[in-house]
Amino acid sequence: MRPASFEYVRPPSTAEACRALADGGTALAGGQSLLPLLKLRAVRPALVVDLNRITELQGIGNGEATELAIGAMTRHQHVADDPVVASAVPLLAEAARRTGDMQVRARGTIGGNVCFADPRANMSTALVALGAVAVVERTAGSRQVPVAEMFSDTRVSALRPGELLTRLHVPLGAGADRGVYLEFAPQPNGVPIVNVAVVPGDGELAGPRIAVGGLLRTTCRATQVEKAVRLEGATSAAIRRGIEGLLADHEGYADPRGDTAYRARLASVLIGRGLERAARGPRTTEREV
Amino acid sequence: MGGLVPLDTEVNGERHRREVEPRLLLVDFLREYLRLTGTHSGCDDGLCGACTVLVDGEPVKSCLMLAAQVDGARITTVEGLRAEDGPHPVQQAFVDAEAVQCGYCTPGFVVAATALLARDAAPTDDGVREGLVGNLCRCGCYQNIRKAVRSVGGSR
Numbered sequence: 001m002r003p004a005s006f007e008y009v010r011p012p013s014t015a016e017a018c019r020a021l022a023d024g025g026t027a028l029a030g031g032q033s034l035l036p037l038l039k040l041r042a043v044r045p046a047l048v049v050d051l052n053r054i055t056e057l058q059g060i061g062n063g064e065a066t067e068l069a070i071g072a073m074t075r076h077q078h079v080a081d082d083p084v085v086a087s088a089v090p091l092l093a094e095a096a097r098r099t100g101d102m103q104v105r106a107r108g109t110i111g112g113n114v115c116f117a118d119p120r121a122n123m124s125t126a127l128v129a130l131g132a133v134a135v136v137e138r139t140a141g142s143r144q145v146p147v148a149e150m151f152s153d154t155r156v157s158a159l160r161p162g163e164l165l166t167r168l169h170v171p172l173g174a175g176a177d178r179g180v181y182l183e184f185a186p187q188p189n190g191v192p193i194v195n196v197a198v199v200p201g202d203g204e205l206a207g208p209r210i211a212v213g214g215l216l217r218t219t220c221r222a223t224q225v226e227k228a229v230r231l232e233g234a235t236s237a238a239i240r241r242g243i244e245g246l247l248a249d250h251e252g253y254a255d256p257r258g259d260t261a262y263r264a265r266l267a268s269v270l271i272g273r274g275l276e277r278a279a280r281g282p283r284t285t286e287r288e289v
Numbered sequence: 290m291g292g293l294v295p296l297d298t299e300v301n302g303e304r305h306r307r308e309v310e311p312r313l314l315l316v317d318f319l320r321e322y323l324r325l326t327g328t329h330s331g332c333d334d335g336l337c338g339a340c341t342v343l344v345d346g347e348p349v350k351s352c353l354m355l356a357a358q359v360d361g362a363r364i365t366t367v368e369g370l371r372a373e374d375g376p377h378p379v380q381q382a383f384v385d386a387e388a389v390q391c392g393y394c395t396p397g398f399v400v401a402a403t404a405l406l407a408r409d410a411a412p413t414d415d416g417v418r419e420g421l422v423g424n425l426c427r428c429g430c431y432q433n434i435r436k437a438v439r440s441v442g443g444s445r
Contacts (some may be wrong), residue, residue, distance in 0.1 A: 008294055008311030008357055028355075035353040036335055038312075047312065052358060077347075101423025102405065103338060106347040107354070189422045 003038035010050040022162035027050035028111030072111025089177035095126035101189035115155040120214040129197035129211035136168040151218035175200035194266040198274035293419035301369030318356035323376035329365040338424030339397040348404035367396035
């Protein structure tokens with residue numbers, strides 16, 4: 001099918017984009033999720049705001065030694081290929097490398113991946129484990145939102161009308177360079193059924209940070225699992241108990257490729273492997289997990 | 290609703306200036322407006338890669354991009370790969386390796402393989418498989434496609 005008609009603007013700056021979004025526009029980032037929905041007419045925006053001309057939204061900078069700033073319109077391939085990302089936060093490079101295929105990575109963006117709020121989004125899971133913070137702007141100002149709080153429900157972001165995600169701040173240190181991203185995906189270029197990201201703690205006080213995608217209705221920080229692992233060690237029983245705790249507090253995600261119980265089982269296996277690898281510290285690239 | 294937007298783009302070295310509906314897809318612009326029917330529309334859902342073209346050198350699925358978005362960009366379709374003196378090396382390799390059965394997917398594979406080889410001049414078997422995972426061949430010609438791409442990249 002072909003999209004229904006819409007008005008189209010391609011503003012050159014964040015400020016102008018925010019004005020257009022305040023007028024009720026729908027943001028077009030890489031388009032790899034939005035275009036299929038436009039073609040199905042599952043979404044029918046009156047105004048599409050193309051962000052691809054806004055150069056200030058693109059690129060990766062680490063002016064600050066303590067964090068990495070990634071523009072929301074930075075393409076997955078750029079993240080996957082970036083040498084600074086590869087050394088400072090290799091799990092983010094791995095999550096990007098395993099997003100879609102070569103063509104999708106050439107267009108798809110890290111900000112679009114977060115804002116689409118699919119609970120299985122690779123970048124969201126990696127960013128949540130890293131404790132990344134989203135910078136969100138609107139015509140009247142800006143706010144900072146932890147990526148873990150960017151999701152209201154499945155495919156519903158926490159962005160308010162007129163807001164634009166402009167940057168992601170990824171804190172460095174605390175084991176970020178030893179983090180692991182793992183996924184179980186039936187097709188190498190398809191959406192995973194479950195993905196996990198594990199960032200090992202740095203020292204005695206802070207335990208590992210764990211994020212899970214495809215288990216709950218939103219990508220989430222698995223705090224119950226972290227707590228169980230801190231108290232009982234990284235045993236499969238502790239991990240399973242933590243996941244049960246998560247599912248007691250939150251609604252599970254399910255789709256035709258797997259019910260919540262199956263996803264819980266996958267998540268416990270992947271978290272176990274992730275913890276093991278994060279503790280071991282090698283930067284192994286697993287073809288199959 | 291849907292006022293026309295200006296589009297000024299270079300396709301295979303030729304400049305085109307049009308006014309298009311914002312909802313026009315790049316694949317339809319190429320096929321219907323410019324009659325460059327080498328770019329095929331397969332699944333029409335971003336899965337099969339038959340519509341792959343190069344936008345400023347990057348491989349994209351032209352069914353997942355609006356024509357309006359290539360304003361100011363340089364497009365290369367499978368027709369534009371050909372050199373003055375004959376087929377592009379990737380095209381010749383597909384012929385030599387008999388990497389074609391029905392041929393519907395071939396333009397997308399040839400363009401995607403060109404982009405892959407620009408990133409990695411000598412991909413391994415796994416490099417070809419992973420690089421071209423976004424392209425599907427319903428005839429199942431994958432082994433010969435892999436051989437074709439490897440033959441251009443040389444072996445290692």
